[in-house]
Amino acid sequence: VPESPIREKVKRIMAATFRVPAARIPDDATPENVAGWDSLGHIELMLALEMEFGVPLPTEAIIDLVSLEAIEGFLRDHATAVTR
Amino acid sequence: MSAKSFAELKQGDTVRWRHAVTAEEVDSFARLSGDVNPLHLDDAFGRQHGFRGRVVHGALVSAFISRVIGTELPGPGSLWLSQTTRFAQPVYIADPIEVVVRVVHKSESLRTLVLETTIVNARGETVMDGEAKVRALRD
Numbered sequence: 001v002p003e004s005p006i007r008e009k010v011k012r013i014m015a016a017t018f019r020v021p022a023a024r025i026p027d028d029a030t031p032e033n034v035a036g037w038d039s040l041g042h043i044e045l046m047l048a049l050e051m052e053f054g055v056p057l058p059t060e061a062i063i064d065l066v067s068l069e070a071i072e073g074f075l076r077d078h079a080t081a082v083t084r
Numbered sequence: 085m086s087a088k089s090f091a092e093l094k095q096g097d098t099v100r101w102r103h104a105v106t107a108e109e110v111d112s113f114a115r116l117s118g119d120v121n122p123l124h125l126d127d128a129f130g131r132q133h134g135f136r137g138r139v140v141h142g143a144l145v146s147a148f149i150s151r152v153i154g155t156e157l158p159g160p161g162s163l164w165l166s167q168t169t170r171f172a173q174p175v176y177i178a179d180p181i182e183v184v185v186r187v188v189h190k191s192e193s194l195r196t197l198v199l200e201t202t203i204v205n206a207r208g209e210t211v212m213d214g215e216a217k218v219r220a221l222r223d
Contacts, residue, residue: 040165040166043165043194043196043217043219044165044166044217046191046194047189047191047194047196047198047217050189050191051188051189051198056191056192056193057191057193057194058193059193061193062193062194
């Protein structure tokens with residue numbers, strides 16, 4: 001099954017943010033299984049997502065977006081058609 | 085420019101600060117950091133290795149970014165989270181340089197700025213560039 005464009009893009013952003021190969025970002029990625037996804041890494045990831053998708057992330061979302069699945073779901077609901 | 089409040093800051097806001105590094109600053113930085121590499125302290129050594137003279141420590145040049153961040157953009161109460169740095173050209177003593185810090189992204193919820201950090205010399209050449217992420221602790 002091909003990856004959704006959002007998931008693929010988020011994986012690329014995660015790889016660049018955490019400085020790991022994209023292949024090392026699993027579909028069930030969380031701070032527990034991705035090197036570099038610590039508290040500072042999370043801030044950097046949220047900033048990168050805001051910049052890449054053009055979506056301001058509310059404070060509650062930042063606390064909740066601690067898995068690839070949650071991030072993909074949030075962006076599917078909030079990102080514009082253009083940024084998808 | 086005096087420091088704006090975080091609420092007032094917006095994408096594109098830019099602060100510039102000009103300076104010419106003195107020999108005394110380089111010598112002081114060598115003592116402070118312990119980096120007594122002759123490339124930074126000995127004009128003859130610098131010339132022997134293809135430079136115009138002794139070269140200002142890159143860390144001293146990048147420290148001027150800290151000055152701008154801590155005093156002007158975003159100013160007092162800022163927390164420097166990260167910085168990427170590329171040293172593109174050597175800086176020499178007495179050469180005028182200009183530190184340019186520009187807001188490229190502002191995250192309201194994270195109270196964090198992404199800043200483009202550039203230092204240029206009098207010929208307009210980039211001597212250092214990079215990106216900083218800075219959280220504003222005060223309003």
